Amino acid sequence: MNIGMIGLGRMGANMAQRLTGGGHQVVGFDPKPDARKALESKGAHSADSLAALVAALHAPRALWLMVPAGDITDSTLKQLLPLLAPGDTVIDGGNSNYKDTMRRAQTFAAQQIHYIDCGTSGGVWGLAEGYSLMIGGEAAAVERMRPIFETLAPAKDQGWGRVGPVGSGHFTxxxxxxxxxxxxxxxxxxxxxxxxxxxxxxxxxxxxxxxxxxxxxxxxxxxxxxxxxxxxxxxxxxxxxxxxxxxxxxxxxxxxxxxxxxxxxxxxxxxxxxxxxNDSYSDKLLSAMRNEFGGHPIKSE
Missing domain, CATH: 1.10.1040.10 (N-(1-d-carboxylethyl)-l-norvaline Dehydrogenase; domain 2)
Incomplete structure (x- = not known):
């Protein structure tokens, strides 16, 4: 399967490596040249922009985000949306707030683009041991991405599953x-x-x-x-x-x-x-209270 990986921090790079080892073709993007170079050394390809990443993928495209929750995710998705086409799928594998996920999914659905949230656990051990994947999204869209989840999980039939609609993966x-x-x-x-x-x-x-x-x-x-x-x-x-x-x-x-x-x-x-x-005002005040009502000694700094 042809997969785009956005965000090549340690966890994102490890996931890309596991996907490559599982026979998938991975193209990764990260704004840091060193991160892209490191990905290439592991057998994957890289792109120097989101536009180049999307252009390198076969339609319907599958793109996996591994970027920090919050503004960075919103900014990345805002840049990504106009580059995609109906039928494409975006998977947010980061730790986004599920309420943000539900909002984002509505925006992508309006453009007929599938949005899947995947709560991902496994940390630095995921490359060797596999990742626990808690997936939210439309059942048919999740099923189309099954080869990706089966490769990232500890086993094809263990450690992953669709837990409910969009938002439920990040909530779980x-x-x-x-x-x-x-x-x-x-x-x-x-x-x-x-x-x-x-x-x-x-x-x-x-x-x-x-x-x-x-x-x-x-x-x-x-x-x-x-x-x-x-x-x-x-x-x-x-x-x-x-x-x-x-x-x-x-x-x-x-x-x-x-x-x-x-x-x-x-x-x-x-x-x-x-x-x-490191300089607890509340603890100091507690000590002062004890001194006031009971004459208990105060320990000096």
Whole structure:
């Protein structure tokens, strides 16, 4: 199958490489010349503009976007739309907000262009292990793209599927990432408690390896945690700053809108925000309050 890949960051380039290895013809575009050159070294072709990319594809065209959510996606789609023709298909494989996806799909549908949203999980391991693909869109349009999804997934019949209409793929991926927040927070807190029990001098990597087999808390995330602990058990050189890319916030917003209690996911998001406050005013004020009502000592900086 002839596929256009837009966005050749690490994940986009890995997906293009997996598609090429699966026998598909891939043409990629990225504004960075080095990214295009790297793609060519992996057996794919590149184009130096969106217009050149579209021209290099056979009609009806299939184009896969792997660009950051938000304005960059909107800008790219605005440039892409006039270059396409009825019957073409655009797949957004990034982490777009599902509400943006539904809006964009309406714009493309007005031009008789199919729009598919594909929540994509797998990170840097997807090239070797395959990607988990949560797909939203018209059933017939998704079926036409089946060869692409079968190649990117861990197996032809595993790890991918159409979950519903346009927007449902990104919605499902959003909730997936919210769950991920909670799981990560639970592992982090548990291992922190283990580390603070200094009288036992626990080997945290050994504990993680034990839990990886037979335990009810075993998971791929635990596998990755074990690998991180093997490399750096004391987390030396790592700042206690945890970023977020938006999906956790959107999940919490959605839970509130739907009147669904989600305390674990919400608290895990709050903990990420807290990690960025190196000079916590709220903590200082709490200390001052304790001093005011109870005369408790204040620790100076």
């Amino acid at each position: 991926k959003m909730i997936h990432n919210g769950i991920e927040y909670g799981m990560m927070q639970a592992y982090a807190e548990g291992f922190s408690i283990l580390r603070h029990k200094q009288e036992f001098a626990l080997d945290l990597h050994e504990v993680a390896e034990i839990w990886r087999y037979g335990s009810v808390v075993r998971s791929w995330l635990l596998d990755l945690t074990a690998a991180a602990l093997a490399k750096n058990p004391s987390m030396t050189g790592i700042a206690p700053y945890v970023a977020d890319s938006g999906e956790g916030r959107w999940t919490v917003d959605e839970a509130i809108d739907l009147n669904v209690p989600a305390p674990v996911i919400t608290q895990s998001l709050i903990e990420r925000l807290r990690s960025r406050d």
